[in-house]
Amino acid sequence: MRLIIRSDYDEVSEYIATYVKNRILEYNPTRERPFVLGLPTGSSPVGLYKCLVKFYRNNELSFKHVITFNMDEYVGLPRDHPESYHSFMWHHLFKHIDIAPDNVNILDGNAENLSEECVRFERKIKSVGGIELFIGGIGPDGHIAFNEPGSSLTSRTRVKTLAYDTILANSRFFDNDINKVPRMALTVGVGTVMEAREVAIIITGAHKAIALSKCIEEGVNHMWTVSAIQLHPKALIVCDEDATLELHVKTVKYFKSIEHVINNLIGAENVGLQGNVKKYPTPEATPEVTPEVTPEVTPICEAFYNLPFKR
């Protein structure tokens, strides 16, 4: 797992957007071989979507051959309700870019048979070859999508009853009236997210600091469902300084040192292209530590352990 720390929300958004852009460009999608992207809602990805729209407008990125799958949707909220995740996604991203509406997949929380809708969604993901990159956010209780504490870490797309904490947290979108917040949602499972070939999670704000520490400093635990990404072969967390408040200083230094090493090897501008060894500047620079860094401290990282890092 990699942890990237940026000073604030805007820098986090810029980083993750550049990462997504580079991954799509590197993949070079075509109609026959589309790029399949998993997407979240909430306040965490708003800055990311703003940057992606900017890239599209600057002709730096096209979504013509991108297929998207959203993580979740409320049950029973009309599709055109301003707080439905359908509205959210069209408002913040889809209506501003060149994605084909048929390539957008969002669970239908008003389907007659909700369980069948979930099965259909999973089948659709499989039919397009699985998800290449799943972007996620988390709740302050460490839930990913709507996989509330105690959710099975092998869960698939299904109907979920929302935890009281989530209803409370999301009431800010419903005039701060918890009675207006839907009680149920359709959500991809932890297992669905884990099956993506790559997972990238956005975590910002001091209110998510405990969740971040549970996710990376403690064991895999169904009470903090995002911690399942410890088992993923290619996982990335992008967070701001505020979210690191509960981490050990040593943990923060460790992950910053890793990033420092990688940037020296491949150049910061190649963010998202890690793993592509031909991007390394010189054969001599071929890393002993591959960019898909594992948390073990290796000698090369130890050398950087005490470097002063700029904020």
Ligand SMILES: N[C@@H]1[C@@H](O)[C@H](O)[C@@H](COP(=O)(O)O)O[C@@H]1O
């Ligand atoms: N179902 C969504 C999650 O997918 C999202 O990650 C979370 C965090 O939202 P925010 O980014 O606004 O903190 O909110 C909801 O619960």
